[in-house]
Amino acid sequence: MTMSMPEIERSLKQLHLSGVRDTLETRVLQAQAANQPFLETFSIILQDELDRRQSRLIERRHKQSGLEEKLTFAEFDWSFNPKLPRQACLELRTLKFVSAGENALLIGKPGTGKSHVAKAVANQAVLQGYKVQYLETDDFFTRFDLSEPEQQEKRLRSILDCD
Incomplete structure (x- = not known):
């Protein structure tokens, strides 16, 4: 037929x-x-x-990741902050830390490029098929602190469910 x-x-x-x-x-x-x-x-x-x-x-x-932009390292202006450890940032892009079950923590003064690096790594992880949650800690903890317990659990679950 x-x-x-x-x-x-x-x-x-x-x-x-x-x-x-x-x-x-x-x-x-x-x-x-x-x-x-x-x-x-x-x-x-x-x-x-x-x-x-x-x-x-x-x-x-x-x-679902919370990324508002799809930033990459190709768009990053490395001359903006020459002190930024370029090789370490590019190593993060390989996502070896994710497959090793490790975390990456970016710390430094405001305006040094941490958010761009984090968004570029997160975007790369999304493209590789990982579940990602991008958040800025001060905003997250403020919202978390003001939330009801069941909402707090939901917020934590959304982070814990990520790769």
């Missing part, structure tokens, strides 16, 4: 395969034009779905 294109699209919607649904028509036309083998076409269509899901996961994790 062969399905019509509208039936296929309904099935894809029902199966929550929006990546396939969005690119199917284009991929079919490309395959026909190139006389592409079925398995090659099918693998490309599956990759579209995987790419869509990965993109949506990263977007969702970024939204």
Whole structure:
């Protein structure tokens, strides 16, 4: 039994395969034009779905992270604070400390670049698929202190659930 294109699209919607649904028509036309083998076409269509899901996961994790900006080290002005330990900051970007189950603590005077470094590391972690929570300690502890006990537990849980 062969399905019509509208039936296929309904099935894809029902199966929550929006990546396939969005690119199917284009991929079919490309395959026909190139006389592409079925398995090659099918693998490309599956990759579209995987790419869509990965993109949506990263977007969702970024939204949950508390990061308002997607900063990177490429945008960082290292000449702004020459005393900043560049190599140590770039080592943080590798995220080895996360896989080792360690923490990184950035301390220093205001305006030295700590927030940019932290946001760039956090953004890199989100892109690598980690669950991240970015917060500034003074704001967090003020809100925590003013919260009801059940809200305090919820705030702590959101941190503890991160990688």
